[in-house]
Amino acid sequence: QVQLVESGGGLVQPGGSLRLSCAASGRTSSIYGMGWYRQAPGKQRELVARITRLRTTNYADSVKGRFTISRDNAKNTMSLQMNSLKPEDTALYYCNTDTHDGNTYWGQGTQVTVSS
Numbered sequence: 660q661v662q663l664v665e666s667g668g669g670l671v672q673p674g675g676s677l678r679l680s681c682a683a684s685g686r687t688s689s690i691y692g693m694g695w696y697r698q699a700p701g702k703q704r705e706l707v708a709r710i711t712r713l714r715t716t717n718y719a720d721s722v723k724g725r726f727t728i729s730r731d732n733a734k735n736t737m738s739l740q741m742n743s744l745k746p747e748d749t750a751l752y753y754c755n756t757d758t759h760d761g762n763t764y765w766g767q768g769t770q771v772t773v774s775s
Contacts, residue, residue: 661685661764663754668769675773676742681754681766683735689758693730693737697750697771707752708739721747744773 667679683690694709708718708728716728725744730737737754754766 661687661690661756661758661762663756663764663766665752665754665766665769668752668771670772670774671744672775673744673746673773675744676740677744677771679739679741679752679754679769679771681737683737683756686758687735689760689762690735690756691759692757694755695728695737695739696753696755697748698753698768699747699750702750704753710737741771744771746773749773 662684664682665679667677669677671677692709692711695707696704697707698704706719707722708716708726710716710728710730712732718726725742727740749772751768752771753768756764
C-alpha cells in the first residue's frame with residue numbers, strides 16, 4: 660500500500676501562483692510514475708501533469724508553460740508549481756501514483772480556487 664497526502668491548495672487571484680505538494684508513504688520503493696490530476700465541478704477528472712522516476716514529464720496542453728511538475732525520489736515527494744493561474748484552473752487537485760506491481764493510488768485531493 661502507498662498513502663498519498665496533498666497540501667498547498669487555496670484561494671488565489673487570477674495571474675497568481677500556488678505550489679502543491681504530495682508526500683508518499685508506505686511501500687514507496689514500488690512507486691514508478693507520479694502525477695497530478697484535477698476535477699472541476701460537473702467535469703471528469705483530467706490529467707494535469709505526470710513524471711516518471713527518471714523525471715520524464717508530460718503536461719496537459721492547457722497548462723504547458725505555466726505549470727511545472729517535479730519530484731524528489733529520496734524524500735518520496737512530488738510538487739506542482741502553478742504560475743499564471745486562470746479561473747479555469749479551479750478544481751480539486753489529486754496526487755496519483757502507479758507502482759511496479761500494477762497498482763494505482765490516489766490522495767484525498769486539495770482544492771485550488773482561482774478567483775478575484
